[in-house]
Amino acid sequence: MARSYQDLLASAREQVPEVQVPDLASRHASGDGPLVIDIREQHEWDQGHIPGSVHIPRSFLESRIAGVARPGTEVVLSCASGQRSLLAGVTLQDMGFENVASLAGGFQRWKQSGNDFDVPQTLTPDQRSRYSRHVLIPEIGEAGQIKLLNSKALLIGAGGLGSPAAFYLAAAGVGTIGLVDDDVVEASNLQRQIIHTTDRVGMNKGESARVAIEALNPDVTVNTYPYRVSRDNVLNLISDYDVIIDGTDNFPTRYLMSDASLMTRVPLIHASILRFEGHASTFLPYEGPCYRCLFPEPPPPDLAPSCGEAGVLGVLCGVMGNIMATEAIKVLLGIGDPLAGRLMIYDALDMAFTELKIRRDPDCPACGPNAQLEFRDYEAWCSGVGAHTAAAVAR
Numbered sequence: 001m002a003r004s005y006q007d008l009l010a011s012a013r014e015q016v017p018e019v020q021v022p023d024l025a026s027r028h029a030s031g032d033g034p035l036v037i038d039i040r041e042q043h044e045w046d047q048g049h050i051p052g053s054v055h056i057p058r059s060f061l062e063s064r065i066a067g068v069a070r071p072g073t074e075v076v077l078s079c080a081s082g083q084r085s086l087l088a089g090v091t092l093q094d095m096g097f098e099n100v101a102s103l104a105g106g107f108q109r110w111k112q113s114g115n116d117f118d119v120p121q122t123l124t125p126d127q128r129s130r131y132s133r134h135v136l137i138p139e140i141g142e143a144g145q146i147k148l149l150n151s152k153a154l155l156i157g158a159g160g161l162g163s164p165a166a167f168y169l170a171a172a173g174v175g176t177i178g179l180v181d182d183d184v185v186e187a188s189n190l191q192r193q194i195i196h197t198t199d200r201v202g203m204n205k206g207e208s209a210r211v212a213i214e215a216l217n218p219d220v221t222v223n224t225y226p227y228r229v230s231r232d233n234v235l236n237l238i239s240d241y242d243v244i245i246d247g248t249d250n251f252p253t254r255y256l257m258s259d260a261s262l263m264t265r266v267p268l269i270h271a272s273i274l275r276f277e278g279h280a281s282t283f284l285p286y287e288g289p290c291y292r293c294l295f296p297e298p299p300p301p302d303l304a305p306s307c308g309e310a311g312v313l314g315v316l317c318g319v320m321g322n323i324m325a326t327e328a329i330k331v332l333l334g335i336g337d338p339l340a341g342r343l344m345i346y347d348a349l350d351m352a353f354t355e356l357k358i359r360r361d362p363d364c365p366a367c368g369p370n371a372q373l374e375f376r377d378y379e380a381w382c383s384g385v386g387a388h389t390a391a392a393v394a395r
Helices: 005-015 021-030 042-046 058-067 084-094 106-112 125-130 141-149 162-172 205-216 234-238 251-264 314-333 378-383 387-394
Strands: 035-038 075-078 100-103 152-156 176-180 221-225 243-246 268-274 277-283 342-347 352-357
Touching: 005 084, 021 106, 058 084, 075 084, 075 106, 084 100, 100 106, 125 141, 141 314, 152 162, 162 176, 162 205, 162 243, 162 314, 176 205, 205 221, 234 251, 243 251, 243 314, 251 268, 251 378, 268 314, 277 314, 314 342
Parallel strands: 035 075, 075 100, 152 176, 152 243, 176 221, 243 268
Antiparallel strands: 268 277, 277 342, 342 352
16 A cells, blocks of 8 residues: 555654754854755755755756765755755665755755855756756766856957867857957968858957857857067966966967966966977966976977968867867866876877876976066077987977
């Protein structure tokens, strides 16, 4: 004979201990409280929840609990009135969670007792639809998507690397994208710079990219800077952003961005391309090696041709630009293992990825303990260095 809901609730109350609101509030204030899991539906959570609680709707509890708690974790389940949480407590006990309790009276009693509660920033219905595949990923979820929407990425260059990176960051919902580029779109760019189109030849690249991004995602604010980055403006440019994506094709700007990243402690994503080969790495200021730990000095100009001189496979830009976008998203969300301390080398002809370890140089003149970091004349420096570093760059 089927048991009624009230019978199930009475049985659960005998099996699952209940925590009173004043006791939970006291432990919460002291900082040693249990993990609170709110099992209400999304629209209920959006109206307010206990600060620091984790949201797992009841229908997803069994499948998602392992991502936030272990069987020995002290867990307090919360719902609206304390009934659904009792039944959910039985489920967790059946799954091997021994230290599970239910909040008596639920969030309603917490709120009525005058305790603080958070009303979260939430995605709109249109945003939930647009970013639904992100929201489904436990490492991102709605909170991560909101974080992306509140993030700011600065791209140095809207060319071969900046085009795919900007496009995918915009599609991912990075809320503010800055584009620094003083160049205009040329027909020869269109073989690889996919954010531009034939009808925008002659337009500033930043403005051309803005047209494409705004058509793709109205959530994204695009800031354009139609000039070259320099010692005079770089710190002001970086100050408003959370991550720098350096897709430039010359060593003076790469060293400038590396030094500026160290000065401001803003993470730097780097990539470079030539013919069939691409390099990529991520530099987290003072948490790993910097660009000058990898390349202490620039190579002689005759050993470092540009893509305009040596050529580049167009699709290679897409691979490396998307690696940059992936690294930027990981850094912005604080997830995964970025390429910090690693140089990834991609050979498109062999379809091979090689990874080299990069160690932080204890005597690095940029990030070492005795470094006296200051801007220099990077153009002059990069045009007058001997060939003794060429072998390092060739690797």
